[in-house]
C-alpha cells in the first residue's frame with residue numbers, strides 16, 4: 001500500500017544483497033525506519049519487541065527467520081532449535097507456529113546443501129500467499145461495504161480495533177483490506193479508529209495507513225465505540241484475529257470482546273477478517289484454550305509520543321510503585337460474530353463452516 005505515494009510492503013527479500021528487510025514499526029507514525037534482519041536472534045527480537053507485529057506478518061517473518069538460520073547452518077537439528085526459539089517469542093498468534101510448521105514439513109527430504117534455497121523459496125511463497133489471501137479478503141469484504149452504501153446512500157462508517165491493516169500483514173492487511181478495496185472502487189467510507197491501549201496500534205499505525213491512502217478516518221479513545229453505536233454512527237465493525245478456534249471463537253487484541261458486546265446490543269454487524277492461516281483447527285474452545293500473551297507492564301505504565309523537540313519519548317503515567325497487568329488479547333465468543341471474512345469467502349463462525357476450510 002502507499003506511504004507518501006510510494007508502494008511499500010512490511011517485509012521483503014532483497015535479491016542483490018541477500019538481505020531480509022522490514023519496516024521497524026516501533027517508530028511509526030513519527031519515523032519510517034527500514035532495518036535488516038541478519039541473525040536468528042535479530043528475528044526473535046523483531047517479533048518479541050514488535051518491530052514486526054500482527055498475526056500474518058509474524059508468520060512471514062518467522063519463515064524468513066528459518067532462511068536466515070539455514071544460511072548460517074543448514075543442519076536439521078540446528079534448524080529445529082532455531083524454529084523452537086522463534087516459536088517461543090509470542091504465544092497468541094497462531095500464524096507463527098503455522099509458518100514454522102510449513103517450513104519444517106517441507107524440508108524433510110531436502111539435501112543439506114539445498115536447504116537454504118529451498119527454505120527461501122518456501123518463505124517467498126508464504127509471503128506471496130499472504131498478499132494474495134489478504135487481497136481476496138478485501139474483495140469479499142468489499143461487497144459487504146458496497147451493500148451498506150447502496151442501502152443508505154451515504155458514507156459507510158466502519159469501526160476497527162487495533163491495526164489489522166497492511167502493517168499487520170505484508171500488504172493489504174485483513175480487517176482494513178475491504179476498506180482499501182472499497183476506497184479504490186470509489187465507495188465513500190469513514191473509519192472510526194480505536195486507540196488500542198496500551199501500545200496504541202490504532203492511533204499510531206491504522207491512522208497512518210489510512211492517512212497515507214487518503215481515507216477519511218477519526219481517532220477515538222478505546223471507550224467511545226459503544227456510545228457511537230448507540231447513536232447509529234457505526235454501520236459495521238471489522239477487526240482482525242490472531243487465532244480463531246475451530247468453533248469460531250475469535251482471539252484478537254485486548255478490547256475486541258467489549259466492542260463485540262456493544263455491537264451485539266446495538267444490532268450492528270461484527271465481522272472478523274480471518275485468513276485461514278489464523279485459524280487453529282486443533283482448538284475447539286477459544287476461551288478455554290487459546291494462550292493469552294501477558295506483556296511487560298511498562299507498556300501500560302508508560303506511553304510513547306513525540307515531544308516538543310520532535311524526539312520520540314516514553315513518559316510514565318502511573319504513580320511510583322503501581323502494579324499494572326498487561327493482557328494483550330481477549331477472546332470474543334462465536335455467538336457475537338456475524339461472520340468471518342476469509343480468502344475463500346464469507347462464512348459463519350461455527351464448526352461446520354470452519355471445518356470446510358481445512359485443506
Ligand code: MRU
Nearest residue numbers: 053054055162164168240241253
Ligand atoms: O500485538 P499485535 O500488534 O501483534 O496484535 C495485532 C492484532 O491484534 C491484530 O488485530 C491481529 O493480529 C490481526 S492482524 C491482521
